[in-house]
């Protein structure tokens with residue numbers, strides 16, 4: 001069945017795209033315990049995606065039927081590549097496409113991609129139009145920020161709202177602010193008002209500093225946002241997106257370690273030697289946290305160098 005953003009029950013919850021974090025494996029773990037309403041891939045470069053056999057692009061776009069609806073996030077600067085990438089994404093069976101116009105990393109924006117597009121409406125429009133043309137059947141969203149150097153919600157979000165998008169994901173900070181200041185949720189409210197004033201249909205999704213579902217519901221009530229996206233919240237509460245978000249802090253250490261073990265096994269099974277074990281280590285602090293002795297135990301997990309070592313350590317804790 002075709003995925004339609006507008007048909008989701010309000011407020012809906014989206015797991016944020018996070019490079020080297022929200023791969024297919026982590027999305028499945030989150031999905032099993034506290035499923036979001038929508039998943040998004042890590043951002044994938046359109047040049048890499050369209051050059052055949054580009055391993056990292058294909059890894060970023062790997063998904064299973066358990067992670068649906070699944071949106072492919074892409075970034076780049078050449079409209080022709082967006083056109084081609086959109087065709088491929090449609091052929092791969094994705095439920096939608098999201099264009100990244102928010103990443104503030106210097107090495108990415110120096111050539112005019114991602115958040116640099118906030119200052120280049122003409123190219124942004126060409127990119128949106130080319131993507132639509134490449135996959136006219138797929139819903140299209142843009143994930144962006146509220147300005148480049150300063151807040152320019154009316155100008156930039158107003159412009160995006162006129163591009164007939166299906167969804168607009170607003171990380172409520174400027175590119176310059178990185179993640180250094182609290183998100184400006186009043187700008188999400190402004191975006192909703194702008195959307196309504198313009199009579200546009202795009203759903204507005206607010207993002208930035210949401211800690212869990214309850215917090216997200218509150219922010220949706222206050223701003224009128226249709227949906228809420230949660231990213232780093234899952235580092236502190238694996239169940240942040242679910243109805244059960246208050247349960248995570250109450251779990252026994254053994255329950256958290258069991259999920260860690262499941263994560264390690266699935267990571268090994270999915271990626272094998274294709275992803276370094278070191279990538280997996282950043283997840284340990286999610287599970288080995290919030291109980292007495294967690295920090296000493298975490299150090300032991302950080303010293304492991306293979307999947308097997310991590311499993312043996314987990315088993316030794318579970319058998320005590």
Ligand SMILES: Cc1cc2nc3c(=O)[nH]c(=O)nc-3n(C[C@H](O)[C@H](O)[C@H](O)COP(=O)(O)O)c2cc1C
Nearest residue numbers: 016017018019042043143171208209210230231232
């Ligand atoms: C480690 C990490 C990787 C990220 N990678 C992406 C990405 O690939 N695409 C994207 O649009 N945003 C990316 N982001 C930004 C998040 O999606 C989100 O907008 C930001 O973290 C603010 O939301 P939060 O406060 O809920 O984490 C990343 C953030 C983090 C912390």
